[in-house]
Amino acid sequence: MPADGAHRDDGYSSNHHQGPVVAASDGPGSKEPGASPSLGIHALSKTFGTKTVLDSFELELRPGEIHVLLGQNGSGKSTLIKILSGYHVPDPGGKVEVGGRELHFGSAASSYNLGCRFVHQDLGLVETSSVLDNLFFGTGFPTTAGMIRRGAAREKARAALAGVGLEIDPDVLISTLAAAERTGVAVARALLSDDSDRPLVLVLDEPTATLPVNEINRLLSTLRATAATGVSILYVTHHIDEVTDFADWVSVLRDGELIDTWPVAKLDRERLIHQLIGAELEKVQRLESPHADTRAHPPILTVSDLHAGPLDGFALQAWSGEVTGVCGLTGSGRETILGAIFGVLPREAGDVRVDNELLPPLRTDVAIRTGVAYLPADRRANGGIMDMTAQENLTLVNLRPFWRRLFLRRKLESAEVDKWFEDLDIRPRDGASAPLKTFSGGNQQKVLFAKWLREVPKVLLLDDPTQGVDVGAKAELHRHVLRTAKAGAAVIVSSTEVEELVTLCSRVLVIQEGRVVDEITGDRLTATALNRSFHLEAIKAGNEGVTDA
Numbered sequence: 001m002p003a004d005g006a007h008r009d010d011g012y013s014s015n016h017h018q019g020p021v022v023a024a025s026d027g028p029g030s031k032e033p034g035a036s037p038s039l040g041i042h043a044l045s046k047t048f049g050t051k052t053v054l055d056s057f058e059l060e061l062r063p064g065e066i067h068v069l070l071g072q073n074g075s076g077k078s079t080l081i082k083i084l085s086g087y088h089v090p091d092p093g094g095k096v097e098v099g100g101r102e103l104h105f106g107s108a109a110s111s112y113n114l115g116c117r118f119v120h121q122d123l124g125l126v127e128t129s130s131v132l133d134n135l136f137f138g139t140g141f142p143t144t145a146g147m148i149r150r151g152a153a154r155e156k157a158r159a160a161l162a163g164v165g166l167e168i169d170p171d172v173l174i175s176t177l178a179a180a181e182r183t184g185v186a187v188a189r190a191l192l193s194d195d196s197d198r199p200l201v202l203v204l205d206e207p208t209a210t211l212p213v214n215e216i217n218r219l220l221s222t223l224r225a226t227a228a229t230g231v232s233i234l235y236v237t238h239h240i241d242e243v244t245d246f247a248d249w250v251s252v253l254r255d256g257e258l259i260d261t262w263p264v265a266k267l268d269r270e271r272l273i274h275q276l277i278g279a280e281l282e283k284v285q286r287l288e289s290p291h292a293d294t295r296a297h298p299p300i301l302t303v304s305d306l307h308a309g310p311l312d313g314f315a316l317q318a319w320s321g322e323v324t325g326v327c328g329l330t331g332s333g334r335e336t337i338l339g340a341i342f343g344v345l346p347r348e349a350g351d352v353r354v355d356n357e358l359l360p361p362l363r364t365d366v367a368i369r370t371g372v373a374y375l376p377a378d379r380r381a382n383g384g385i386m387d388m389t390a391q392e393n394l395t396l397v398n399l400r401p402f403w404r405r406l407f408l409r410r411k412l413e414s415a416e417v418d419k420w421f422e423d424l425d426i427r428p429r430d431g432a433s434a435p436l437k438t439f440s441g442g443n444q445q446k447v448l449f450a451k452w453l454r455e456v457p458k459v460l461l462l463d464d465p466t467q468g469v470d471v472g473a474k475a476e477l478h479r480h481v482l483r484t485a486k487a488g489a490a491v492i493v494s495s496t497e498v499e500e501l502v503t504l505c506s507r508v509l510v511i512q513e514g515r516v517v518d519e520i521t522g523d524r525l526t527a528t529a530l531n532r533s534f535h536l537e538a539i540k541a542g543n544e545g546v547t548d549a
Contacts (some may be wrong), residue, residue, distance in 0.1 A: 036100055038200045038232035039103045040061050044094035046079050053079045054090070055256040059503055061232040066223065067237045067242050071253035072470035073442030074427060077236050081205055086111045087119050099200050115200030117190035119207055121468060122380065123182055125174045132157050132170035135189050160188040164222045178330040180215035183207050184222070191226065202226065203234045208242065209467040210377060212496040213531055220246050228342040238470050240272060241499065252276055260432050263341040282449065284478045284503050286323065298356065301459050306350035308340035309333065312514030318459070318490035323481065326494040327530060328511030335377070338461040338494050342374035351512060354459055358412060368397060370459030375448055375465055386437035390426070390447045391417045393436050397451055397511040420450040425476060442473035449477060460484055460491045467499060478503055498530045
């Protein structure tokens with residue numbers, strides 16, 4: 001991946017001011033030495049007001065190359081994607097070329113016509129429409145004499161879905177699909193083309209944020225197969241562990257500047273983390289399981305014979321000071337547990353009690369009053385109100401401390417919000433009055449954490465609490481989770497990320513077909529054990545109804 005500057009013998013790039021330097025013929029993704037780049041980004045900068053969010057960014061992708069871009073929230077990754085997709089216009093002086101042709105900034109049509117395709121983090125699917133309609137909404141259906149050819153559309157849709165490893169009916173609604181299937185549909189839509197408009201570059205923004213490990217592996221396998229056809233892939237993620245055995249190159253973006261670029265074959269994980277955050281991370285230590293005398297007291301949370309969606313008699317007890325993890329394949333019921341406990345999802349049967357007080361279904365007000373806090377997986381759709389300010393989101397659950405004689409005292413509210421901004425290092429520090437949607441994903445999540453932590457909950461329910469959050473912010477949030485447990489709360493973490501469960505939890509419940517099939521604790525609680533558990537679940541799910549000979 002040649003650029004200006006000198007190539008270093010150790011295989012790492014030079015400093016970003018000289019340009020990222022690695023040889024195109026060295027990378028496994030470079031199909032031919034000296035091949036013309038599919039994507040060339042040159043001196044790209046973007047300034048909002050007085051803040052520079054992208055500074056002289058340089059990057060080249062060769063045909064069939066997979067390039068991972070890592071960076072903390074607010075590092076400039078989303079701005080880069082929005083420039084490539086035609087949403088933002090960069091500062092003067094920069095240039096982007098796709099297949100040797102120059103991109104016209106601010107034009108989504110130019111980006112598409114040159115061969116750029118995008119899978120955004122929110123996927124952009126219409127859940128109330130069919131897979132077929134979602135595939136053709138953007139490009140238009142095949143027609144004859146102005147009439148839609150539904151048969152030809154279905155045939156083309158099935159071929160596109162098969163190309164990403166999906167065997168689903170194109171006529172089913174998006175809302176009926178599992179998370180991995182929805183991501184697969186978004187990838188299939190991006191790659192759907194005729195020979196005349198074949199994509200050259202596929203850009204994916206956090207496509208695995210909500211996927212469990214087995215489904216992540218399936219998606220990465222699909223993307224490798226896509227790259228083998230000659231499509232270049234720019235892959236944005238916070239999951240460092242996805243880089244190995246998947247990508248050809250990895251680059252780090254920090255504070256809008258390209259810090260370094262590595263061939264993955266020479267990747268040093270510790271150095272990579274150091275480059276991401278600019279300092280070494282303090283290791284987060286999980287809590288030990290509660291002592292026997294603690295368990296002698298009644299549990300704070302008791303869930304009995306819970307039936308809700310795919311849950312079939314789920315049961316759970318959680319004690320003060322304990323962090324309990326929940327893992328399972330998509331569709332196992334893992335995604336339903338915390339919402340059903342809190343009351344945002346309906347229950348068909350079963351009891352939920354906090355300190356032996358019964359929580360009725362669909363009564364989130366009772367749950368909050370009883371001391372239960374719930375952070376859902378989708379912060380944009382369910383966790384926060386994006387058009388309201390960060391301050392309003394942070395204090396929304398409880399405004400009582402700020403009322404004085406029928407008036408809401410804004411100074412009292414602002415003072416408390418400032419304290420939480422400092423405590424959780426929410427950036428920008430003076431941005432409390434800005435809409436939540438203007439914050440980076442990691443800082444949005446910190447605001448929503450603060451919303452519940454200020455309530456000093458008895459029970460803290462966290463559903464994929466650090467999805468889309470960079471490695472530095474993730475470690476900060478993990479420390480707050482453990483601090484909350486040490487203060488006496490019972491914490492339940494439902495997560496698709498194995499390392500997160502191992503880092504935080506003293507025990508992990510494995511869910512299959514709506515029930516707990518295993519409890520992993522103590523020395524057994526390792527990433528290897530959890531990955532093996534996922535693997536066994538996938539085998540059982542694939543062999544459903546098949547018996548041994």
